[in-house]
Amino acid sequence: MVCSVNPEAGRECELAAIGRDGEGRRAVVVGAGPAGLEAARVLALRGFETTLVEREGRLGGQLVLAERPPKKWRLGWLVDYYRNVLGNLGVGLRLGCEAAPELMDELSPSAVVWAAGSVPVLPASIPGLDLPCVLTAPDAIMADPALRDQRVCVVGSGMTGIECAEMLAEQGNEVGLYEMVDQIGPGIFFQNMIDIMGRLDKTSTKLFPGHRLVSVEDGRARFQKVDGSEVVAEFDRLVLSLGIKGVPVPEWLEGRGCELRVAGDALGIGRIQEAVRTGYDAARSIA
Numbered sequence: 001m002v003c004s005v006n007p008e009a010g011r012e013c014e015l016a017a018i019g020r021d022g023e024g025r026r027a028v029v030v031g032a033g034p035a036g037l038e039a040a041r042v043l044a045l046r047g048f049e050t051t052l053v054e055r056e057g058r059l060g061g062q063l064v065l066a067e068r069p070p071k072k073w074r075l076g077w078l079v080d081y082y083r084n085v086l087g088n089l090g091v092g093l094r095l096g097c098e099a100a101p102e103l104m105d106e107l108s109p110s111a112v113v114w115a116a117g118s119v120p121v122l123p124a125s126i127p128g129l130d131l132p133c134v135l136t137a138p139d140a141i142m143a144d145p146a147l148r149d150q151r152v153c154v155v156g157s158g159m160t161g162i163e164c165a166e167m168l169a170e171q172g173n174e175v176g177l178y179e180m181v182d183q184i185g186p187g188i189f190f191q192n193m194i195d196i197m198g199r200l201d202k203t204s205t206k207l208f209p210g211h212r213l214v215s216v217e218d219g220r221a222r223f224q225k226v227d228g229s230e231v232v233a234e235f236d237r238l239v240l241s242l243g244i245k246g247v248p249v250p251e252w253l254e255g256r257g258c259e260l261r262v263a264g265d266a267l268g269i270g271r272i273q274e275a276v277r278t279g280y281d282a283a284r285s286i287a
Contacts, residue, residue, distance in 0.1 A: 004273040005078055007280035022047030028109040030099040033061020034272050035264025035279035036115035037082040042283035044089035051092040051107055053099050059083055061117050068141045069163035070170055101252050111259040111286045115279055118244035118265035128216030137164045137241040148172045150236040153221055155213050157184045161241030162196055169203035177205055180212040259286050
């Protein structure tokens with residue numbers, strides 16, 4: 001048994017109670033996604049003087065994106081929970097702040113949890129991805145003003161891509177969802193697929209499995225089908241959802257001599273449950 005937001009669930013007999021052994025030592029958590037938020041919570045409970053550093057001006061990390069598509073707004077409750085808990089525990093927040101060597105010199109931590117998250121994958125093998133008409137899924141989800149009344153190609157039908165396609169369709173866009181493999185939604189739990197496809201079917205979204213993106217020009221995307229033939233799609237915006245990769249620990253931090261742990265997507269790409277659990281385990285493992 002596991003829980004997305006309670007990392008102790010199913011491990012109650014294995015885990016001792018969190019002790020107050022931090023003794024006021026300084027700890028820094030880099031990244032305010034679910035892994036970093038949980039790590040900061042546990043470190044503060046242990047009695048560390050904890051500072052949470054986040055390059056964006058808000059808490060939540062990927063949760064900020066995850067709550068935007070239709071029916072997902074309740075995920076914001078988790079961010080609200082951590083905001084309240086960390087405030088009550090006295091965790092220092094440095095929002096809109098890069099984790100630079102100068103900052104670490106100022107804070108002088110004895111321990112650091114690197115939970116800097118992930119960035120979208122942009123394959124160098126596909127020409128044209130640097131064009132202004134190309135957006136990543138986070139760009140499209142957070143667009144202000146929102147994309148409306150446009151022809152949009154969404155490339156990649158994992159959970160992020162398919163939810164992005166649903167959101168764009170609800171905003172009045174003409175959406176085509178393209179997937180390299182021969183099945184839409186690879187790797188998505190079947191219960192989630194039944195739910196989201198039931199809603200997507202009610203929109204005008206067109207599905208194109210078995211289409212691999214080959215190149216992008218201004219307003220035109222070239223795809224190769226599984227039979228080797230090529231098709232060209234015209235669009236106003238092309239949205240990429242081809243996966244994410246973790247942000248690695250920088251060399252300058254590895255050489256500082258403080259106790260270092262890695263959590264969340266920076267450790268291994270996963271869902272909320274994996275992020276929260278790795279943040280919890282990282283904070284508890286610091287001596």
